[in-house]
Amino acid sequence: MSKESLTITDNRTGKSYEVPIERESIRAMDLRQIKVNDTDFGLMTYDPAFTNTAACKSGITYIDGANGVLNYRGYPIEQLAEKSSFLEVAYLLVSGELPNQAQRDDWVHSIMTHTFVHENVNKFMDGFRYDAHPMSQLISTIAALSSFYPTAKNIQDPVERRLHIVRMIAKMPTLAAWSYRHSMGFPLVYPDNDLSYAGNFLSMIKKMSEAKYKPHPVLERTLDVLFILHADHEQNCSTSTMRAVGSSQVDPYSAVAAAAGALYGPLHGGANEAVLRMLREIRSVDRVPEVIKQVKAGERRLMGFGHRVYKSYDPRATAIKKLADQVFEITGRSPLLDIALELERIALEDDYFVGRKLYPNVDFYSGLIYDAMGFPTAMFTVLFAIPRVAGWLAQWNELVDDKDQRIARPRQIFTGPARRDYTPMLNR
Numbered sequence: 051m052s053k054e055s056l057t058i059t060d061n062r063t064g065k066s067y068e069v070p071i072e073r074e075s076i077r078a079m080d081l082r083q084i085k086v087n088d089t090d091f092g093l094m095t096y097d098p099a100f101t102n103t104a105a106c107k108s109g110i111t112y113i114d115g116a117n118g119v120l121n122y123r124g125y126p127i128e129q130l131a132e133k134s135s136f137l138e139v140a141y142l143l144v145s146g147e148l149p150n151q152a153q154r155d156d157w158v159h160s161i162m163t164h165t166f167v168h169e170n171v172n173k174f175m176d177g178f179r180y181d182a183h184p185m186s187q188l189i190s191t192i193a194a195l196s197s198f199y200p201t202a203k204n205i206q207d208p209v210e211r212r213l214h215i216v217r218m219i220a221k222m223p224t225l226a227a228w229s230y231r232h233s234m235g236f237p238l239v240y241p242d243n244d245l246s247y248a249g250n251f252l253s254m255i256k257k258m259s260e261a262k263y264k265p266h267p268v269l270e271r272t273l274d275v276l277f278i279l280h281a282d283h284e285q286n287c288s289t290s291t292m293r294a295v296g297s298s299q300v301d302p303y304s305a306v307a308a309a310a311g312a313l314y315g316p317l318h319g320g321a322n323e324a325v326l327r328m329l330r331e332i333r334s335v336d337r338v339p340e341v342i343k344q345v346k347a348g349e350r351r352l353m354g355f356g357h358r359v360y361k362s363y364d365p366r367a368t369a370i371k372k373l374a375d376q377v378f379e380i381t382g383r384s385p386l387l388d389i390a391l392e393l394e395r396i397a398l399e400d401d402y403f404v405g406r407k408l409y410p411n412v413d414f415y416s417g418l419i420y421d422a423m424g425f426p427t428a429m430f431t432v433l434f435a436i437p438r439v440a441g442w443l444a445q446w447n448e449l450v451d452d453k454d455q456r457i458a459r460p461r462q463i464f465t466g467p468a469r470r471d472y473t474p475m476l477n478r
């Protein structure tokens with residue numbers, strides 16, 4: 051009969067150890083008993099970039115990377131993208147279940163009545179240089195919110211926690227839009243709470259002299275769907291940052307600012323910006339074979355391709371590709387789309403990409419949609435950050451209630467010099 055355990059023999063000592071297997075995993079701490087002698091520290095695992103280490107148990111997002119499956123709280127992303135709204139999905143992520151009508155109305159009302167930020171935020175943003183990247187502005191203003199809400203430190207109080215989750219989801223579009231308006235030198239637009247979450251964001255981005263901004267319904271819905279598709283993605287770089295920083299029990303604004311910093315990098319949420327820059331630099335379809343050659347020679351990466359977890363088509367990329375067609379019908383077809391389609395066509399047939407299981411990821415087509423909708427390239431990661439806040443906060447909320455969690459503190463394998471005495475300057 052099979053037994054849910056693993057027997058390990060240490061060939062240094064000849065001793066055997068039996069460690070339990072739970073949910074296809076062993077506890078790393080069970081290896082610590084494996085020692086050469088009593089003074090030995092015990093065995094550790096070495097896992098740079100955490101490629102095979104589960105740092106938490108989570109009930110929020112499920113990914114099957116081999117089969118291109120992504121579910122939030124069990125609901126397939128395709129169904130949510132088709133039938134739900136971003137705020138409903140945010141509720142689902144944070145609360146665990148889809149809301150009933152009364153819960154949804156209450157949630158939407160709470161979010162849409164917390165969209166304003168303290169007027170000092172406006173003054174604070176004025177201090178940024180005229181060419182400050184909107185993502186730098188966003189990260190800094192999220193961190194600054196911590197100073198406006200000192201009670202956010204009471205993270206053990208679920209009521210307080212809920213209030214700051216609502217506040218942060220509500221204020222993200224305002225901070226994001228203002229970072230854009232500031233970098234363009236445009237006057238700031240205050241929230242319009244009669245509009246939808248996505249519609250209000252578009253209003254704060256686009257509104258000029260008109261009394262009331264009316265978002266195009268297709269573009270409003272497209273943005274809402276993009277928000278759904280970006281809302282959570284389990285333990286990626288920024289979410290792990292949220293959890294690591296949150297494990298120190300700091301307030302959620304400080305932890306979200308750290309997570310947003312992680313998202314900014316070109317290998318993570320900054321990839322959508324990198325994709326557009328790459329497509330612009332390629333310029334025309336006939337240059338695609340040359341670029342593929344450079345990628346295969348290891349001279350560059352194909353941005354928007356590859357994923358640590360997905361070893362098949364990213365299901366978010368499939369949904370985004372469909373959205374792109376709808377948007378281009380309104381905005382006109384982007385000439386960059388042909389370059390993207392050709393890159394994808396060649397890559398999907400080429401042994402280099404097929405062998406390494408490199409497929410388009412969420413960032414490959416999202417930038418083209420943002421571009422068509424008139425967002426400057428520098429705003430793309432900001433557009434990713436707005437909905438991802440819901441995922442970060444859901445994960446943080448789960449972390450705070452998780453009795454298994456303590457302050458995150460990985461180990462190291464020390465490779466530096468052994469103890470030595472200080473050398474006076476004259477002897478160096």
Ligand code: CMC
Nearest residue numbers: 317318319321345351352353354355356357358406411413
């Ligand atoms: N273009 C060309 N080759 C690639 C690419 C790429 N985009 N991605 C991976 N490879 C190759 C890589 O050179 C390596 O080849 P070899 O085995 O010969 O050395 C192999 O594939 C494995 O790559 P890796 O870097 O070990 O894979 P990883 O899991 O550490 O990295 C990744 C994942 C997403 C950082 C990487 O695929 C990448 O840099 N992609 C481009 C940036 C990008 O699109 N990022 C967005 C990710 S999805 C959204 C998000 O997370 O925010």
